[in-house]
Amino acid sequence: MSEENQNKLEYKLGTEVVRIEYEDKWGASVPPLYQSATFMAPDIEHMGMYDYTRSGNPTRTVLQRHLAKIIGCRQVWAVNSGMSCLDVIVRLLHPGDEVVSGDDLYGGTDRLLTYINNNAGIKVGHYDITDTELIKSKINKKTKMVILESPTNPLMKIVDVKTIAQYAHKINPDCIVVFDNTMMTPINMKPLKLGVDIHYESATKYLNGHHDVMGGIIATDSKELADKLYFVINSIGSGLAPFDSWLMLRGLKTLALRFERQQSNCIKVAQFLEDEGFVVHYPGLKSHPQYELHKSQTKGPGAVFSFETSDVKLSERIIHNVDIFHVTVSFGCVNSLISLPCKMSHASISPEVRKERGLKEDVIRICVGIEEPDDLIADLKQAIDAARKGIEN
Ligand code: PLP
Numbered sequence: 413m414s415e416e417n418q419n420k421l422e423y424k425l426g427t428e429v430v431r432i433e434y435e436d437k438w439g440a441s442v443p444p445l446y447q448s449a450t451f452m453a454p455d456i457e458h459m460g461m462y463d464y465t466r467s468g469n470p471t472r473t474v475l476q477r478h479l480a481k482i483i484g485c486r487q488v489w490a491v492n493s494g495m496s497c498l499d500v501i502v503r504l505l506h507p508g509d510e511v512v513s514g515d516d517l518y519g520g521t522d523r524l525l526t527y528i529n530n531n532a533g534i535k536v537g538h539y540d541i542t543d544t545e546l547i548k549s550k551i552n553k554k555t556k557m558v559i560l561e562s563p564t565n566p567l568m569k570i571v572d573v574k575t576i577a578q579y580a581h582k583i584n585p586d587c588i589v590v591f592d593n594t595m596m597t598p599i600n601m602k603p604l605k606l607g608v609d610i611h612y613e614s615a616t617k618y619l620n621g622h623h624d625v626m627g628g629i630i631a632t633d634s635k636e637l638a639d640k641l642y643f644v645i646n647s648i649g650s651g652l653a654p655f656d657s658w659l660m661l662r663g664l665k666t667l668a669l670r671f672e673r674q675q676s677n678c679i680k681v682a683q684f685l686e687d688e689g690f691v692v693h694y695p696g697l698k699s700h701p702q703y704e705l706h707k708s709q710t711k712g713p714g715a716v717f718s719f720e721t722s723d724v725k726l727s728e729r730i731i732h733n734v735d736i737f738h739v740t741v742s743f744g745c746v747n748s749l750i751s752l753p754c755k756m757s758h759a760s761i762s763p764e765v766r767k768e769r770g771l772k773e774d775v776i777r778i779c780v781g782i783e784e785p786d787d788l789i790a791d792l793k794q795a796i797d798a799a800r801k802g803i804e805n
Contacts, residue, residue: 415473416487416635417480425599426668428482432661434474445658446470466649472657478664479619479629483598483611487638488631489645490652490660494594494614495520497628500644501590501610502557504637507533509556512580514541514571515769516564519758521592525559538769541571542702548579555584560608561592563706565743566718566753566777567770568693570702573709577607588637594618594744599671601710604633610641615652617744620663621670625656670746670782674715677748677788678780682717684789688796691720716743718753718777727752727774729799736783736791743779748788751777 421428434443446469451462462468472490479488491497498521505511505528513525515538522538529536539546541560551558558580562571573591580587591603594614603611613619615627632638645651652660675696682694692699695706696713706713721727730750731739737750741757751757754766754773761771780788798805 415468415477416638417477417485421481421484425482426672429667430665432474432478432665433481443471443474443658443661445654447654465654466651467646469651469654469657471654471661472652475652475657475661475664476629478661479598480631482664483604483631484602485604485611485631486633486635488629489638489641490615490657491628491630491645491650492652492656493626494592494612494616494628495524496650497612497614497630498524498559498592500630500641500648500650501588501612502528502534503644504588504640505532505534505556508554509534510552510554511536511557511559512547512550512555513538513559514561514564514569515539516541516567516569516771517559517561518565518592518594519760521559521561523760540569542569544572544575547571547576551576551580551583551587553584555580555587557588557590559590559592561595562709563595563695563714563716565595565716566693566758566775568695568700568717570695570700570706572705573603573606573608577609581607595714595716596710597667597671599668600675600712600714604631606709609634609637614744615660616742618671618674619667619744620660621666621744621746622663623742623745623747625659625663627652627656627660671715673782674780675712677782677785678715678717678778679713680785681778681780681788681792682719684792685719691722693718693720715780716777718775720772721774721776724774726799727776729802729804730776730792730795732804733795733798734791735795736787737778743777745779746782748781748783749779751779753777 449465453459476488525536528534560571577589588609590610591608597618611631615629679696686692694717737748
């Protein structure tokens, strides 16, 4: 099924996210929802453009084309979660292949890569992605995939995407460089333009923006990779459901608005915590050791950061005491969120491995929403003051 992007960006991204292109004979002002598993064939000898929703659905097509336009790539496939993206992508590998990846990956990514390492005859190595020379030294002729994430989460480590992608292709032109762009979104970063082969994102986060849909998107400029990825998605049936595609289209219209507000709020909140004396990990602060590298490959620092309190109990009390922030895993929602990664999103990584990778137990992750920044800062201030006095609400 080919539905390659023919559209070029005509306007700025903030305009294009709202301008969804589709056809409807009634002129509906939002894209129609085709909540249908099957489509009638014109006659027994000819199938129409769509026959079965596992293989293709008009609402999903509108979403995929819209995203391809926003990302500026040949093809986007929409699947039912961010983890499904990675599941589809790693099926391009064969036993005997090697994978080079980071050591501060999202916990679910780490879990799936550990599974294929232990069960699929594929060797996966995890290294400090801030050390470009180390990563280069691990890439060899057997390296068939490099899986990168930047900024990592929760430690906000930055990877030099262009240098690593170029080097991997030089050593092995067949090597597929994969980039998880969930933290930056196409608003801040276009990894394909930096030499990456496959860009994927958990659309559950900013692309949808309201924590009411699970989804994932896979983008590529290569027809060969697009066809191979489609084969897997169609075979296993992981394409995004019509209603979820429709909700995703609705969420996408406010992506630029939401993300810009979340990012500007985040800069203020992170600065407040740094001024309070905490060690803050955020590429939007000049104290971040890779501030310049991040700035050189993105349009902004995003809306997630973490900070250390040096005391697990203090961290737990701060989280108990906040009022506006929801205590939940995930990020990218319009609401501000707070979590203790070692007990929540990264609990699937063993304490020993977490320690080895520098993820301290007291690290608090904050994902900033669209609320008033002064209210967010006031809420954190009261939670910290109470926690320092030993109070736990
Ligand atoms: N990548 C990153 C960076 C994530 O944070 C997550 C989920 O938290 C995923 C991928 C997986 O996405 P999903 O939860 O939609 O499967």
